[in-house]
Amino acid sequence: MTTAGAGQPVLFGMEFRLLGPFETRHEGDLVEVGCRRQERCLLGILLLDAGRVVTTDRLVDLLWNGRPPVSARGALQTYIGRLRGSLTPYGVRISTRGDGYLVEADGHRIDVDEFGWLVRQASGAADPAERVRLLDRGLALWRGPLLADAADDELRDRLHGTVEELRLVGFELRAEAQLALGQHARAIAELVPLAARYPSREQLVATLMTALYRGGRQADALRLYRTTREMLVDELGIEPGPRLREVHRRILRGDDRLDRPGRPVYEVRVRDESLPWSVGGHPALEFCNTFAGWGHEPPLPGSEWLRGYPTLAVWAGHVGLIDDVSVSRLLQLAGRDPDQADEVLTEARHLRAELYACLTDPDDRRAFDVVARYAEAAAKQLVFRRDTDGRGRWWPDLAAGLRLPLHAAAWSAAQLLADPRRFTVRTCPDERCGWLFLDEAGLRRWCSLGTCGRPVAQSPCRSA
Template sequence: MTTGGPGQPVLFGMDFRLLGPFEARHRGRPVEVGSRRQERCLLGVLLLDTGRVVPTERLIDLLWNGRPPASARGAVQTYIGRLRGSLTPYGVRISTRGEGYLVEADGHRVDVDEFGDLVRAAGVAADPGERVRLLDRGLALWRGPLLADAADGELRDRLHGTVEELRLVAVELRAEAQLALGQHARAIAELMPLAARHPTREQLVAVLMTALYRGARQADALRLYRTTRQVLVDELGVEPGPRLREVHRRILRGDDRLDRPGRPVYEVRVRDESLPWSVGGHPALDFCNTFAGWGHEPPLPGAEWLRGYRTLAVWAGHVGLLDDVSVSRLLHLARRDPDQAEAVLVEARGLRQALYGCLTGPDDRRAFDAVARHAEAAAKELAFRPESDGRGRWWPELAAGLRMPLHAVAWSAAQLLADPRRLTLRTCPDERCGWLFLDESGLRRWCSLGTCGRSPDRPRCHSA
């Protein structure tokens, strides 16, 4: 037992609830903390980073939304003093460190941390029943928006935008587990209102479409796809990604694989190859994302799926870098010359690493030059051909043989590096993920992969 002062015993076990109105409890009883909204907000900011220093300047910027009064620094000091007075008897230590403050990690419970741990534990749980149990516990912690009575919407997003994102991921993960257990009706009931509020969230829509199909509501599933596609085109100027299109194709074909409980919803199978879904919004990014997330075991998204040349060729066709005729020819050539196919695969992995390096480190000239050499080699093997809609497009020549997918990816990488959208590129903040995605809205802070994140025994990784 420690003390709050000479000879003054302290009681441990504070329970802080930030997912909804701010609450502080000790042994189940409410503790009055912060008579002012800004005091509760300040404590909430510190608790989101328990054990880490939050600079005073950041506290001021957040509390006054970038428009602080001249007295802001003094007000923060006053708030800290009042909070210490309220919390010290319960063993909560707010320390001053340099130009900032931190709440010491002394075993107090913060619901945001518990929620994140449960979601990440569910993401690696093999049994769908266990995943549902963990996610039910996590989602039950939600009583409303983060710091509902202490922060407005703008501040809430700045404080911890990933919390709301992780809640949606948790709902999607739970729905996938429910589908694996044959509970499509429950999944439909939970996803329907969310799909209406988040019409551009393709992963959520894909799970809901699958649930509707399993519930003998094929027409509703197809109608949902049309609505989602229209919103994506009208609001973002993009077509649905490969995963959503794949679910749509399977529903149109009456593919019985969508009816099989136990198959991961996120799995995309083309020509008997298991491919990951797209989160990047560009083929070159999706190619890079096979390099990120190596902390996962197959078949989770983020795992190393580029296992063989056949997978590379099928993937290149699936994302539209090659046509079906070229893919069929490549599979034939790979069977005839497996050694050459393996050599091209090794080279493709090198390109992948270089591209990931220059996208995440714009000053990495060596990585950029490596990508440039591949792109220049590809340019010598391209032909400009008309499309069915009258537009022209560069395609790799069949004469390139087994190097066709390598050239296709290199050319796509060069187009991305020259595209202004390159400036909207973001990296998932989780240290075990690192997936790349385009964020033209400037609002996303997470890559939306349900399985990214740390295991409970790993240190936290917050977004900037």
């Protein structure tokens, strides 16, 4: 038995542990399920999407790493039959739906779902002590990599790359809460090995630098920044982001604001990418907007948030223009063909500039025509698919390859330009900001961005 978010007891029929070696328990006792590795892997894949249909094609592709034998579908049916035989006595149902299967969500406990719930609760907790408590519970569920004895690293990335990302976010959130509680020594002990393993994760490094500074280790904090910057420049060809540079500047100045650490409200971290803070109310607006250090030194608002192709792909998934499976696939393709990825990124930046011109100057017909051409190209790559809730939706086709997020952004832009809400778009007049957002009520006088920093004495935001 465990406790739901509202405090009501919930009884679980079975407990499935996927975070580490695959385990199945009933009333605390181990239950043998799946005598073959692929059977355990198959059940793990279905449990990651419990209550949702996983198509046969996807199951075959995942189980055989894209190289299925001729007998794959027959073998899959055999595995399903064996799993049903093992699980039926415990009330676990694997149903056939169309050309796919699903594990019925009948109240069974799945550690991946529980972990996600705890991290989400912690991220919304105002009390740092409560945040630490929730994250202690969540991170304690980890016994190793996802499906450690049933999947390899490549398959884990394809299955649920967001699980590992969520784990790192959990560590970052807990460290920030520990700093708020004065527990910098504990934060340092937990973050040092993580920073060594994920040196390009700037949010983690920034939090560790703050903890080191609070622990009287200013030299170590500055040394960490130097080695991180050298790695980013030498290996990725980029400078550190605004968050990391801001912490560095504050350490050099002995800024007392380091005693009030916290994630900037204008920065969203997904899969170790910094994305625009979502206040625009429409994906096409978020595509135009940016994040930066308002009221500080450059980069100022309006600086380019599309630092690399992975940022574009992750952003498209974050705002719901493409699904998570497509994001993982795009990241793999970008790693294999970085030159083409850079070409697509250049086009995306061009589209972004033209769309911004469209939305801020309705008379700019040239910009409108450019966006229209991108939208026409995107329309040729759309497929109509039924979602799990039964509704239909237009999605960019995976056949578009690396151009997929570009098409997704262009189609979203076309939808906004054809929507009457387009006439309620407002823009901040400050040249350092220029944020776009919807103001359907027509009542907002000042920029919707709380961190803009523009004095209220300046002119109000204007209609686009």
